[in-house]
Structures are given as structure tokens and as C-alpha cells.
Amino acid sequence: MAANVEAEAPHNTFDTILLLDFGSQTSHLILRRLRNEARVYCEMLPCTTKLAELTFKPKGIILSGGPASVYDKDAPHVDPAIFDLGVPILGICYGCQELAWRIDSANVAGGKIREYGHADVTIHNGANSHTNRLFAGLGETMHAYMSHFDKLVKLPEGFEVIASTQNSEYAGIAHQTKPIYGVQFHPELEHTPRGIEILRNFAIEICGAQPNWEMKDFIKKEIVRIRHLVGDRAQVIGAVSGGVDSTVAAKLMQEAIGDRFHAILVNNGVMRLNECEQVKETLDEHLGINLTVVDGAELFLSRLKGVNEPEKKRKIIGATFIDLFQQEALRIEKEAENTPNAGPVEWFLQGTSVSYKGPSATIKTHHNVGGLPETLKLKLIEPLRELFKDEVREFGRELGIHRDLVMRHPFPGPGLAIRILGEVDAERVAIARAADHIFISEIRAAGVYDEMSQAYVAISKDRAVGVQGDARVYGYIAILRAVKTLDFMSAEPYNFDFALLKKISTRIVNEVEGIARVTYDITSKPPGTIEME
Numbered sequence: 001m002a003a004n005v006e007a008e009a010p011h012n013t014f015d016t017i018l019l020l021d022f023g024s025q026t027s028h029l030i031l032r033r034l035r036n037e038a039r040v041y042c043e044m045l046p047c048t049t050k051l052a053e054l055t056f057k058p059k060g061i062i063l064s065g066g067p068a069s070v071y072d073k074d075a076p077h078v079d080p081a082i083f084d085l086g087v088p089i090l091g092i093c094y095g096c097q098e099l100a101w102r103i104d105s106a107n108v109a110g111g112k113i114r115e116y117g118h119a120d121v122t123i124h125n126g127a128n129s130h131t132n133r134l135f136a137g138l139g140e141t142m143h144a145y146m147s148h149f150d151k152l153v154k155l156p157e158g159f160e161v162i163a164s165t166q167n168s169e170y171a172g173i174a175h176q177t178k179p180i181y182g183v184q185f186h187p188e189l190e191h192t193p194r195g196i197e198i199l200r201n202f203a204i205e206i207c208g209a210q211p212n213w214e215m216k217d218f219i220k221k222e223i224v225r226i227r228h229l230v231g232d233r234a235q236v237i238g239a240v241s242g243g244v245d246s247t248v249a250a251k252l253m254q255e256a257i258g259d260r261f262h263a264i265l266v267n268n269g270v271m272r273l274n275e276c277e278q279v280k281e282t283l284d285e286h287l288g289i290n291l292t293v294v295d296g297a298e299l300f301l302s303r304l305k306g307v308n309e310p311e312k313k314r315k316i317i318g319a320t321f322i323d324l325f326q327q328e329a330l331r332i333e334k335e336a337e338n339t340p341n342a343g344p345v346e347w348f349l350q351g352t353s354v355s356y357k358g359p360s361a362t363i364k365t366h367h368n369v370g371g372l373p374e375t376l377k378l379k380l381i382e383p384l385r386e387l388f389k390d391e392v393r394e395f396g397r398e399l400g401i402h403r404d405l406v407m408r409h410p411f412p413g414p415g416l417a418i419r420i421l422g423e424v425d426a427e428r429v430a431i432a433r434a435a436d437h438i439f440i441s442e443i444r445a446a447g448v449y450d451e452m453s454q455a456y457v458a459i460s461k462d463r464a465v466g467v468q469g470d471a472r473v474y475g476y477i478a479i480l481r482a483v484k485t486l487d488f489m490s491a492e493p494y495n496f497d498f499a500l501l502k503k504i505s506t507r508i509v510n511e512v513e514g515i516a517r518v519t520y521d522i523t524s525k526p527p528g529t530i531e532m533e
């Protein structure tokens, strides 16, 4: 990255807390609470990040929780160089165990009981004003949420106890002289009601970070950053799906570089009913973004013919997206020749927002339009890469994008193909489309669209028998799925009104030829996932 571009990156213009992620399900909540509630900018990187690779100096470091046990052979550990950086450190759960284990591996051991749930924390008066800073203003007791098995069994040398619970003698620790702190409980969870005060004490009081993170400033800075990054001549091709992420990214890009930005929607043959037309209209007419729709429907469906395996389907779709974008990049370059816009297409815009960065197992190949292959001579630009979905929505509202678009449920890049179990063909796409359209229309008509985070209909691979109008039918099973989630990492099934479900079922069976039954998927995530494949 060019020096001036890096200089504009948010971690260089805002005081930044660095969160090193050990893979906890709640790491991102630390980040969100710091940004949205404490208004301190925070960035999350994998726990394995080497300090030498950092291009900025954080004001402080937080080590998150995580599923591993510090004493396991393959457990992840931080780069010890963080202790030489001279900035304050806060370890949370696994992070706290990591601090203790580094001093002496005998400090941490498996507990006798798993402690999941509420705990009453007693706050101790530290020996000096320094050790008292983390819990300043909190009084003598507080409620906290615990989720651990391992625990500190000895007080690490040089530390003192600043909090304890019935099960955890060392629920809070502070180094006697250095600004290093650890807590066994999770201040980032809502179940730790005063947790935000602890995070504030750490970030603002102890690290001295300015609480000045504002979405408006971020937008202004992003526009400047993009202009620097792209320069005066280069062109940018953008993958725009009509989803909130890519629409917001496209609007930002257009504000930054005008018509050197080329928005492309690929019709992958597995979009929803009338989706391409609607997206084109919304972007052109309401947002003034000139969108080209590339029709790849036949190509995608022909490559998916005979393919059953979910990961294979995802990979084929990803690769086909890339092929088409590559073609488009060449076309744009050619068409711009001899115009004032002439210039190389150097950048590829994707609207991806934050996903999990810790050491977790790959459950699915989440591709957006696929990993960028070497052959694609384009550099990736992802202006939303540090934002969460709700932050992208706030961003979209600031940019003046219509509420309906900003609040749209996400729709995955591989589209209906991962909702049509097994082989995808034109007939089953038509069935899935029709059923999905009824489901979403009824949800909207009932006024509950915003109550759920995502809803769709999947189609089974096998068929079931039914009776319609006295005749035997043999058709697919429509699987309705609707979930509520904040972060898409975990989700709960939406608690439907039964009469509404029945109405939807009746309509789908009556109106969609090829469907014999309707079921509602009530699996949570985990152990399920949101999409079927």
C-alpha cells in the first residue's frame, strides 16, 4: 500500500485499540461496544498477528476469549513482542489465562466445574491507585457473565487480585506496576451490565484513547483514502449485488471517483424473482449509480449441471463470477479508450463487511465472488472491511440510501443455489423463486420483515407425496427458514405466529406447482447454520 494511503487508514487517524482475537464467539462484541458505545476506534486482528507486521501503533491491546485451553499443545499464543510495546494490555477470559500462563504455565489449570452463566463479582480495593483503575467507579460488587472451564489457580508473579467470585479466586488481576490487567468474566456481554464501564476505563482512562469515533468522519476519511488509493486515472470495477453491503460500497465509490467506477451485477441464474431488474432500477434511478447487468444465467447453470456437493457448487459459482468479472474488466478498458476516462482497470471493489477472523474451523467456503485468483490482475478494495452489518447500515443511512434497501435481509453470493439442496436446474430454480417470493411477500404484508434478520425458502432434494384436489402429487418439500441474529455468527429461529405460517404454507402448496409439503426449520445456529449448504 502506498504510504499516503496507509496514512489515511482509520487506525492512523483515530486512536486505536487493537483486539487480538483468539476465536471467541463474542470477540466482535468487544469491538462493537468499544466503537459504538465507548466511541473508541478498535480493530480486530487474528491472535497470531506478528507485531512486526503492524503498520500502526495501537493505544492499547485487548486479548479476547477463545475456545482453546492455554496449556494445550496446539493452543494459540500471542506474539510476546506485545509486552515490549509499552502499551496497556487487557486479557479477557482466555486472554487473561494467556497472560497468567506466559508468566508461569502452572498458573492455569482445568477447573473442577464449568462455569457458564451469572456470577457475583466482589471488587477488591487495589493496593495502589494504579491497580484500582480498571474497576474505577464500579463500587464493591457487580454482576458478570462467566463462560469458562479453565482458571487461574495461582496469582501470577507481580500481580494482585482485584476481583473474585465464589468459583474464581482470581476473577480480576492487575500488575502491580505495569498497565496489564486480566478478567475471567466477559465485560463485552450484555449479561455483564456494567461491562462497558470496564471497557471504557481501559480504553479511555488507562490507554488514553480519544473517544472520537464517528461514522460521519469515517465516511469523509474513506472518500479521501479511496481517492488516494485509486489515483487520478485508474478505473474501478465493482461487484454489486443489490445487497446492503455492496450498495453502500458502490455509493461511496461513486462519491469518491465518479464515473471511473463501474458497477456490475452478475445474473448468476440463481437470483430471486425479478431481482436483477429491481436492483438495476433502484441503483440507476434512486442512487444514480450506473449499473451494468451481465447475464451469466446460462453459463452458471450449465456449469452447475450434475453437481450435488455443496462445497463444489460454491466453488464453481465463485470461479464463474471471477471469469465474468475478468471479461468485464477488459470490456470496460476497451470502451474507455480514447475517452476522457481512458485508464487501466486496476481495482476490484467488493462490499464485504467483517466476518470472523480468529482461528476457527472452516465450516463453509464463504465466498463473495470467490477468492481472487492470481490471474485476475486486479487489486481488491473493500471499504467496509472493518465494519459490522449494523455499522454498514448506519453508514448507508448517512449516505442517504433508502431505508428499505438499508434494512434488506442479506442474500448470499451463491444465491438460491445453496438453498436448492443437491443439483440445481432451471426447473428447481423456478420453484425455489416462486416459493421464496410468496414467503417474503407474506412476511412483509404481516409487518414482521424487520423483526427477523434473514428469511428464505429452501427446496429439498427428494420428493414427498401429497394430495391436492383429490389427486396424488409427488413434489419437493419447501423448507422455510427465518432467523433472528445480531451478528450472523449465532442465530435463533424466528418465533412465527402459527396462523401466519399456516397461511404461507397454504399459499405455497396451492400456488407453486412442484411443491407438495412445507416445513419450518427450527434449528438454531449453532448447531445449524443459516443457509442450508
Ligand SMILES: Nc1ncnc2c1ncn2[C@@H]1O[C@H](COP(=O)(O)OP(=O)(O)OP(=O)(O)O)[C@@H](O)[C@H]1O
Residues within 6 Å of the ligand: 238, 239, 240, 241, 242, 243, 244, 245, 246, 247, 264, 265, 266, 267, 268, 349, 350, 351, 352, 353, 367, 368, 369, 408, 409, 410, 411, 412, 413, 414
Ligand atoms: N450477483 C452478484 N453480482 C455481483 N456481485 C456480487 C453478486 N453477489 C455477490 N456479489 C459480491 O459479493 C459481495 C459479498 O456478498 P454479500 O452477500 O456478503 O454482500 P451484499 O450482497 O453486498 O450484501 P448483503 O450481505 O446484504 O447481501 C457483495 O458485496 C458483492 O461485492
Ligand SMILES: O=c1[nH]c(=O)c2[nH+]cn([C@@H]3O[C@H](COP(=O)(O)O)[C@@H](O)[C@H]3O)c2[nH]1
Residues within 6 Å of the ligand: 314, 364, 365, 366, 367, 368, 410, 411, 412, 413, 414, 454, 488, 525, 528, 529, 530, 531, 532
Ligand atoms: O456473500 C455470501 N457468500 C457466501 O458464500 C455465503 N454463505 C452464507 N452467506 C451468508 O452468511 C451468513 C451466515 O451464513 P451461514 O450460517 O450459512 O454460514 C448468512 O447471512 C448467509 O446468507 C454468504 N454470503
Ligand SMILES: NC(=O)CC[C@H](N)C(=O)O
Residues within 6 Å of the ligand: 024, 064, 065, 066, 067, 068, 069, 092, 093, 094, 095, 147, 148, 149, 150, 151
Ligand atoms: N471463554 C473463554 O475464553 C474460555 C477460555 C478457556 N477455553 C476456558 O474454558 O476456560
Ligand SMILES: [Mg+2]
Residues within 6 Å of the ligand: 241, 243, 410, 411, 412, 413
Ligand atoms: Mg448479498
